[in-house]
Amino acid sequence: MLQVFGEQKTQIADESPKTRKAREKLKRQMEALDKKMTPQALKKKSIEIYRWIERHAQHRVILKSKSICLFDENQNTADLSQRVIQLTEKLKKEFHGSKEHLDSQFYMKHKRTVQE
Numbered sequence: 001m002l003q004v005f006g007e008q009k010t011q012i013a014d015e016s017p018k019t020r021k022a023r024e025k026l027k028r029q030m031e032a033l034d035k036k037m038t039p040q041a042l043k044k045k046s047i048e049i050y051r052w053i054e055r056h057a058q059h060r061v062i063l064k065s066k067s068i069c070l071f072d073e074n075q076n077t078a079d080l081s082q083r084v085i086q087l088t089e090k091l092k093k094e095f096h097g098s099k100e101h102l103d104s105q106f107y108m109k110h111k112r113t114v115q116e
Helices: 017-036 039-055 082-101 104-115
Strands: 002-005 008-011
Touching: none
Parallel strands: none
Antiparallel strands: 002 008
């Protein structure tokens, strides 16, 4: 196949049979999915979603007493995950266990930074 870009002519290799076969297979799969997407199928899925919402209504949080905004300029940060808490505790233990080995002058110099 020969394509022209401006004044330059570039030669592009033809597709391999394996690539062509894979592309055709994907095309058939996409066409099959498009055929399954009918107004009736969408209506059925919509009903399934509403039923799922109704089944899980008891887990819903009532928001009448809460205010929600998309971005609160980090005034209310998210809680730390259990994993982060565990890692923090592990690092604290490791640091405090090894501080006997630190030079006392170095430790006193950086004590405030570590505690913050």
